Amino acid sequence: MKKFVMFFIAAMMLSAAPVLTRAGVEDRLFDFIDPYYYQNGVDASRIFGRRQVTGNGNSIFDTPNFWFQRNVRAQRLNPAYSDSGKPTFWAVMGDVNNEGFTTDAAGAAAKLLANRYVLYVFPTRTGNPIGLGNNRQADIVDLSNGYFSNDPLGLWIHIWISYTDKAFDTSDGRKALADLQQKNGLALDGTPIIKTKSELENLLSKGFAAKRFRKADGSEGPMYGICPVIKDPTDGGIAPNDTLGLVRKADGTPLEPEFLRQFESLRTTGSWAN
Numbered sequence: 001m002k003k004f005v006m007f008f009i010a011a012m013m014l015s016a017a018p019v020l021t022r023a024g025v026e027d028r029l030f031d032f033i034d035p036y037y038y039q040n041g042v043d044a045s046r047i048f049g050r051r052q053v054t055g056n057g058n059s060i061f062d063t064p065n066f067w068f069q070r071n072v073r074a075q076r077l078n079p080a081y082s083d084s085g086k087p088t089f090w091a092v093m094g095d096v097n098n099e100g101f102t103t104d105a106a107g108a109a110a111k112l113l114a115n116r117y118v119l120y121v122f123p124t125r126t127g128n129p130i131g132l133g134n135n136r137q138a139d140i141v142d143l144s145n146g147y148f149s150n151d152p153l154g155l156w157i158h159i160w161i162s163y164t165d166k167a168f169d170t171s172d173g174r175k176a177l178a179d180l181q182q183k184n185g186l187a188l189d190g191t192p193i194i195k196t197k198s199e200l201e202n203l204l205s206k207g208f209a210a211k212r213f214r215k216a217d218g219s220e221g222p223m224y225g226i227c228p229v230i231k232d233p234t235d236g237g238i239a240p241n242d243t244l245g246l247v248r249k250a251d252g253t254p255l256e257p258e259f260l261r262q263f264e265s266l267r268t269t270g271s272w273a274n
Contacts (some may be wrong), residue, residue, distance in 0.1 A: 024235030024270065029077070029091045030062070030069035032153065040111025040153050041102050047094035048222050057243060076243045079259035080119075080139040083197035087262045088141060089238065090229040093154070098101050110155060114224045118142045120152075120200065121154035124189040130160050130212050130220055135247050136187035138191035138256055141224030141229055142197055149214045160212040161200065163191055166209035176208055188247055188255055 031051040037044040044050075050208035051072050053059045062073040071189045074091035082088045101114075120140040127134040141147075141156070167173040180192035180199065187193045194200050194209075203209035214220040229236050247255040254260050265273035 002272055024232055024237040026065045027201075027232045027237040028062075028065070028239060029074040029093075029230060030064050030066075031072040031074075031093050032068055033070050036068035037153070039106065041104075041108070041152060042096060042155075042226070043100055043102050043107075046100040047096055047226065048100075049092070049093075050094040055125055060241070064205070068215070072078050073239075074240060075081065075239070076245055077238070078139070078245050079256070079263070080141045080229075081195045083140065083142045083144050085196040087259050089233055089244070089263065090154070092139060092229050093226040093228065096224045096226065097218035097222045098216060099218070100224070107112050113151050114155040114268070115155050115157050116145065117147055118153055119225060119227060121158055121160045122187065122194065123162065124187075125191065126189065129162055130214050132158075132221075136189045136191065137193045137247055138259060140194070140200065141227075143229065144197075147178035147229070148231050153226055156225045156227050158214065158222060158225055161194070161209055162212065163203075164208055164210050166206075167203070172206070173208050176206065188249065193256070196204060214228075217254065218240070233266045233269045234272065238263065240267060242267055248270075 002219065007229060034093050037047070051059050051074060053072055058074070058076045059072050060075040061071055064071055064073075074093070074223050077089045078090050080090055096114075098111075101111045118141075120142070121132065121135065122137045123129050123131055123134045124136040143253065162252040163177075164173075167177055177192050180194070180203075184193040184195050184199075194203070204211070214223045216223065246261060247254055261273050265271060
């Protein structure tokens with residue numbers, strides 16, 4: 001009965017949807033209403049760290065563009081490389097573990113989606129190998145396989161990527177790292193930056209990098225993130241008052257300044273930088 005009532009409310013909100021603005025503005029990232037989470041297989045009551053407006057600049061109250069959005073918009077965004085290496089921008093709406101999926105067909109489908117779409121995280125060599133907020137470089141989000149069409153909540157499984165001893169202790173490994181360094185530069189911990197899925201898969205196939213997952217029982221923290229990506233950041237997709245979280249060097253300058261250059265151009269002009 002509870003779910004029926006929530007779906008009814010959602011249907012009513014759909015019929016009362018506001019007049020939409022420019023397409024770019026519609027791509028701004030809002031949290032979702034509870035019925036929409038349930039409809040798409042996530043138990044809203046089991047989301048860890050759900051977006052709230054707390055005055056810390058991470059989120060702001062704003063008028064939603066769609067019936068399924070809550071009036072909480074992500075104001076602080078994150079950078080990532082797409083699978084092809086293109087700069088993208090996204091936000092964390094919360095995290096879930098296995099118990100965060102509803103116990104019905106929608107929940108089973110949502111979990112399949114979450115396992116299908118991968119957000120690669122790159123921890124520093126000396127930090128927590130399965131931690132968040134410990135990045136040596138920007139993440140990679142794999143937008144292939146119809147992400148924008150098939151993943152309405154922006155569900156991802158987190159996979160942590162670390163270099164192996166073989167990358168440093170063998171001549172082939174050292175050459176691979178030198179080539180990647182020349183191409184992409186160095187990450188915060190002095191290892192080469194990885195920008196594309198193909199670069200990552202090459203390292204993995206040769207044993208120069210390895211994947212890590214959190215335990216399925218949730219004892220190491222949530223395995224999955226609700227992290228929608230801005231489909232089109234042009235023409236207002238990034239709001240003028242948005243900010244960007246970056247991996248920074250010890251002196252405070254951005255490790256990967258191209259993200260900031262593109263973000264500022266999109267924020268102030270609505271267009272990608274040349």
